[in-house]
Each structure stands twice: as structure tokens, then as C-alpha cells.
Amino acid sequence: MVNKSLNVLVTGAGGGMCKGINARLAAQGHHVICVDLDLERSQAAAQEVISNGGTATAFAADVTDESAISALRQEIERTIGQVQVLVNAAGILDRKYLADSDGDSFRRAIDINLVGPFLLIKEFAGPMTANGWGRIVNIASIAGTTGYPYPSYAASKAGLANLTRSLLEDFWGTGITVNNICPGVVDTPMVIDEVRAQVRRRVPTQNIIQPEEIGAMVNFLISDDARNINGTDMLIDGGATKLFSLFNNHEG
Ligand SMILES: NC(=O)c1ccc[n+]([C@@H]2O[C@H](COP(=O)([O-])OP(=O)(O)OC[C@H]3O[C@@H](n4cnc5c(N)ncnc54)[C@H](O)[C@@H]3O)[C@@H](O)[C@H]2O)c1
Numbered sequence: 443m444v445n446k447s448l449n450v451l452v453t454g455a456g457g458g459m460c461k462g463i464n465a466r467l468a469a470q471g472h473h474v475i476c477v478d479l480d481l482e483r484s485q486a487a488a489q490e491v492i493s494n495g496g497t498a499t500a501f502a503a504d505v506t507d508e509s510a511i512s513a514l515r516q517e518i519e520r521t522i523g524q525v526q527v528l529v530n531a532a533g534i535l536d537r538k539y540l541a542d543s544d545g546d547s548f549r550r551a552i553d554i555n556l557v558g559p560f561l562l563i564k565e566f567a568g569p570m571t572a573n574g575w576g577r578i579v580n581i582a583s584i585a586g587t588t589g590y591p592y593p594s595y596a597a598s599k600a601g602l603a604n605l606t607r608s609l610l611e612d613f614w615g616t617g618i619t620v621n622n623i624c625p626g627v628v629d630t631p632m633v634i635d636e637v638r639a640q641v642r643r644r645v646p647t648q649n650i651i652q653p654e655e656i657g658a659m660v661n662f663l664i665s666d667d668a669r670n671i672n673g674t675d676m677l678i679d680g681g682a683t684k685l686f687s688l689f690n691n692h693e694g
Contacts, residue, residue, distance in 0.1 A: 448664070451475040451518070451525045453505050453562060454532030456483030458630025459581065461490070462653025463529060466661050468496025475518060475525065476500045478532070505532045505558030511565045524569045527664050530559035530602075531581040535595050535632055548594045555598035560605060567618060576618035577664040580606050581656070584626050584679045599624075603675055610673045619672040621663050625651055626679030643692045647680035 450467050452460055455476035464474045468491045476487040476498055484500035491498035499522055503514045518525060533555045536547055559580055570576025585592075586599025603622045613620060627633055627641055628651045642648045659676055662668050677683070 448472045448526040449475060449518075449523055450527040450529060450664070451477060451562075451566065452529045452531060453477045453503075453558070454530075454581075455487040455500075457531065458632060459625075459628055459653045459656055460487060460531050461630075462655065462657040463531060463660050464491050464498065464657070465494065465496075466654060466657025468494065468498065470661050472527070473522065474498040475522065477503050477505075477514065479504055505530075505562060506553045508561050511561050515565050515569075519569070524573065525566050526570065526573070526575065527577040527579070528562055528566050529579045529581070529660055530562055532558055533581065533598075535592065537592055537634075538594065539591060540593055543594060548597075551594035551598045552601070555595070556601040556605065559602055563605075563609065563620070567613070567616075570618050571613075571616045574617040576616070578606075578609075578618065578620040579660050579663050580620070580622045582606070582622040582624045582675065584624050584677065584683050587624055587675065587677070588683050607673045619663075619669065621671060621673065622675045623656060623659050623663070624675045624677045624679070625656055626682045627651060628653060628656060641680075643690060645680040645682045646685060649680055651678060651680065 450472045452463055452474060454460055455464060456478035464487055467474050474491050476484045478484040481502040484502055488498035488500040501514055503510045534551060536551050538547055563578055580602050582603045583599040585596045586603045590596035606620050606622045609620050627637055641650050659678060
């Protein structure tokens, strides 16, 4: 199945991390269906893939809009064919501590980071089940595996990770696998300079992760080699969340 070109839908396709995801998918010969909030962002992402010799198509959709997602599936099936792989990468990081948050800001993060992937999965899992094969990759975060200062982000990503595990029952025997990628600090516009400056002292590998590394992990998860990897968290954080140390010998 995976040796042939697949139709891969990527949400948040115009974002920093998706630059690497789109490029790696296209290099593998897959057709990248770029979905982002506005058409210009999606088109720019698709154009970049095409300029580098790949194939891609652009669509605009808000991942929180159930009817827009339904219309998106119909339009993709009419113009391209069925989606075999779904990568949920659209997301927001609202840098608000509890005191600065309110119900609306909290709900917005949950809506985009958790309800969005749920709606996409619900819409696209049907055809995957009918085909007897599908791959779903959710971009969660290390912020969902540990506590994190911004509660809406942490809660939404923890929710996404557990949504993933909970779908194993639904997808039992369907040929669909569903996994999380939990990145640490990735070199995208989402990451502010103060965080980048901390990487040398907080991350054992001392590297900021490149978007292409996330793309490589997506490619692996949709490959035949990963056909028995299901319901798991693929952690890519340079070891940052695996070490608790009361010493900091890495200042300066
Ligand atoms: N950058 C990091 O260090 C990092 C680490 C862990 C996880 N993540 C996650 O990776 C994913 C990609 O992050 P990024 O760094 O590329 O961020 P980014 O801000 O560069 O890209 C996010 C994209 O999502 C799109 N988007 C936002 N709301 C949307 C909506 N309602 N509908 C459709 N599209 C929408 C934006 O337009 C944007 O293109 C996010 O889910 C993020 O939470 C990022």
C-alpha cells in the first residue's frame, strides 16, 4: 500500500512545522493536500511543494467548522480522490497563564487543538475504513505529556493524545492506525526567542528540532515498517522531558 503515492491531507499546512512535513511527504512521492485557515496560506504551502518537484493541492478550511470539514471531504473526493492519510497539525499556542485566561480563550484552544482533529478524524475515518487502510497522525506536544505553564495548550494537547489512544477501539481491525507525535521545541514561528535561548540549557541534545525531522517521523509512521505502531506517543524532544535534574551544569 505505502509504496504507491498516497493522498495525504495535512491541516495547518501553511505553518512552520508543515514546511518540513509537506516537503518530506512530497519527496516520498505522496500527493500533499494542503489545508489551512485561508487559501493564501494553503496555496503558498502547495506552491512550495510544487516548486520542489512534488504534487500538492490547496484548500481553505477552519478545522473547528464541522460543515466546512464535511464540504472539504466532498470537494477533495470529487477533485482528487480519497484521503488515505490524515495529519492533524493545525494548532494554536495561547500564551496565557490561568490569571490571564477566561472561558473563551480556553475554549478556543480546545476547539482548534482538540475538537478540530476530532472533527477531521470523524469525517475521514469512514472512507479509510471502507478501504481497509488508513493512517492518522496527530501532532500533539510534550506540553501534553508533562505539566506546562499555559493550561489551555497543555490540556488541549493532553486531550488530543488521549483521544488518539481512545480511538484504538473504534479502529479495531479496520486497517487504520492512529498515533501522536509529541515534539519539543521545533524551529517554527510558534517558538519565541526566550524559549530558543533556553534550549542549550534544558535539552540534552542542545538542538532545536527541525521541521524536516517531524516530516521524517510522519513518513515513518505511514510506512509499512510502522504498521504495528498504533496508539502511541512518538516523543521527539532531545531528551528534555526524560530527565529531572536539580543541578544545572549547563548554564552559559
Ligand atoms: N513549534 C513547536 O515547537 C511545536 C512543538 C510541539 C507541538 N507543536 C504543534 O505543531 C503544530 C504545528 O505548529 P507550528 O509550530 O507549525 O505552528 P504555526 O503557527 O507555524 O502553524 C500552525 C498553522 O495552523 C493554522 N491554523 C490555526 N488555526 C487553524 C484553524 N482553526 N483551522 C485551520 N488551520 C488553522 C495556522 O494558520 C498555521 O498555518 C501545532 O499543532 C503545534 O501545537 C509545535
